[in-house]
Amino acid sequence: MTSLNIRAALTGARKLVIKVGTRLLCGSKGDLNLKRMKGLVEDVAGLWKEGRDVVLVSSGAIGAGVGRLGLLGKPRTLPEKQAAAAVGQGILMQNYESFFAPFGITVAQVLLTRDDIKNRGRYLNARHTLYSLLRYRALPIVNENDTVAVEEIRFGDNDTLAALVSCLIDADLLVLLTDQDGLYSADPHENRDAELIPEVWEITPEIEAVAGGRGSHLATGGMETKLQAARITMQAGIPMVIAGGMQRGNLAAILQGKRVGTLFVPCEETMKARKRWIAFGSPVEGKIRIDHGALEAILKKGKSLLPGGVTGVVGFFEAGNVVSLVDPCGREIARGISNYSSDEVKLIMGKKSTEIKMILGYHDYDEVVHRDNLTIIANGSTLKAGRLKGYAGK
Ligand SMILES: Nc1ncnc2c1ncn2[C@@H]1O[C@H](COP(=O)(O)OP(=O)(O)O)[C@@H](O)[C@H]1O
Numbered sequence: 001m002t003s004l005n006i007r008a009a010l011t012g013a014r015k016l017v018i019k020v021g022t023r024l025l026c027g028s029k030g031d032l033n034l035k036r037m038k039g040l041v042e043d044v045a046g047l048w049k050e051g052r053d054v055v056l057v058s059s060g061a062i063g064a065g066v067g068r069l070g071l072l073g074k075p076r077t078l079p080e081k082q083a084a085a086a087v088g089q090g091i092l093m094q095n096y097e098s099f100f101a102p103f104g105i106t107v108a109q110v111l112l113t114r115d116d117i118k119n120r121g122r123y124l125n126a127r128h129t130l131y132s133l134l135r136y137r138a139l140p141i142v143n144e145n146d147t148v149a150v151e152e153i154r155f156g157d158n159d160t161l162a163a164l165v166s167c168l169i170d171a172d173l174l175v176l177l178t179d180q181d182g183l184y185s186a187d188p189h190e191n192r193d194a195e196l197i198p199e200v201w202e203i204t205p206e207i208e209a210v211a212g213g214r215g216s217h218l219a220t221g222g223m224e225t226k227l228q229a230a231r232i233t234m235q236a237g238i239p240m241v242i243a244g245g246m247q248r249g250n251l252a253a254i255l256q257g258k259r260v261g262t263l264f265v266p267c268e269e270t271m272k273a274r275k276r277w278i279a280f281g282s283p284v285e286g287k288i289r290i291d292h293g294a295l296e297a298i299l300k301k302g303k304s305l306l307p308g309g310v311t312g313v314v315g316f317f318e319a320g321n322v323v324s325l326v327d328p329c330g331r332e333i334a335r336g337i338s339n340y341s342s343d344e345v346k347l348i349m350g351k352k353s354t355e356i357k358m359i360l361g362y363h364d365y366d367e368v369v370h371r372d373n374l375t376i377i378a379n380g381s382t383l384k385a386g387r388l389k390g391y392a393g394k
């Protein structure tokens with residue numbers, strides 16, 4: 001695949017994560033650049049109105065807090081940074097709320113710590129919360145929960161957080177907006193002759209060498225953490241673009257397939273890493289038997305497994321474990337992550353999703369196994385849904 005093909009493929013990206021850095025939002029004293037923020041919001045709203053899902057990862061809480069508290073610079077100690085973030089996060093959200101409102105877009109604040117990603121149960125929770133917000137057409141605005149995150153549970157920088165959020169929601173594209181138009185052959189602040197690198201296919205030592213650290217006293221990480229984010233997205237099979245957010249229109253241009261910023265091309269070999277993890281990387285804790293209707297829905301239409309299609313449960317498993325889905329003849333057709341434990345599935349099997357609340361007393365998910373967490377298996381190999389034409393399951 002050529003870089004032009006990949007750029008063109010970005011036009012079809014439906015689920016986007018867009019990260020906005022402190023550099024764009026805050027001046028050197030922490031003063032929020034409201035004009036720029038408003039412009040960014042207008043650009044994001046344009047994509048949203050095209051029917052795309054957007055999760056915004058916004059930095060700037062510490063910076064805005066520094067500005068409002070009149071501090072001389074970014075605090076050095078963690079409690080002071082946490083205090084600044086507590087002040088600034090509210091200011092950020094207040095402005096996002098008022099800038100998105102004229103477009104009829106409701107925003108939602110989502111604050112995460114590293115534990116929300118590391119712990120499988122919490123990971124699934126965060127994922128489902130984000131999915132629910134997008135289903136409600138509310139635009140999630142994510143930041144690190146700086147006010148409570150101590151060193152051990154910190155992401156530390158929002159570039160990494162944005163990459164992990166992209167994996168969390170299976171994004172089609174991550175865009176990191178910053179003050180530079182992409183990755184240059186040297187830090188443009190230090191070298192006027194630096195040239196933009198339009199595509200990166202592999203993070204080589206040469207690429208690492210051009211990426212400098214922190215770019216301003218309020219921002220974190222500089223290009224180093226952006227490369228760290230690219231390592232994650234490239235392995236996860238998600239294209240990532242670093243682009244300039246100082247001027248309007250770059251987001252739209254990227255989504256029109258134009259050669260804007262630096263594209264980090266995902267590795268095709270590892271595109272299905274997550275699906276492979278589900279199929280082969282994790283122990284299978286139990287089996288769920290499904291009926292012909294569910295079999296057809298999963299294999300031919302790529303649908304999720306709903307409780308109504310379940311006919312039996314074998315073994316003992318917890319919510320979040322990988323289970324085998326077996327057809328009425330007992331053949332394994334897929335593996336997936338179960339949203340419910342074996343005891344819970346036994347209670348809700350054969351029922352409608354709307355009955356889950358009545359039976360269990362709670363209703364966390366409609367699906368027993370969501371299609372995003374499901375890998376189809378046939379003759380020991382993984383296949384895409386819809387490709388199993390001859391398979392009637394009989
Ligand atoms: N090779 C490079 N190309 C572009 N920018 C670089 C490079 N190396 C270091 N930088 C610095 O990275 C900064 C952007 O990162 P950062 O300050 O963390 O911004 P943000 O707040 O947007 O995350 C730029 O202002 C620039 O000084």
Ligand SMILES: N[C@@H](CCC(=O)OP(=O)(O)O)C(=O)O
Pocket residue numbers: 020021022023058059060061062063085143144146156157158159218219220221222
């Ligand atoms: N969570 C912090 C952002 C930390 C960070 O990574 O900043 P940046 O390098 O500007 O993206 C904040 O809101 O201030």
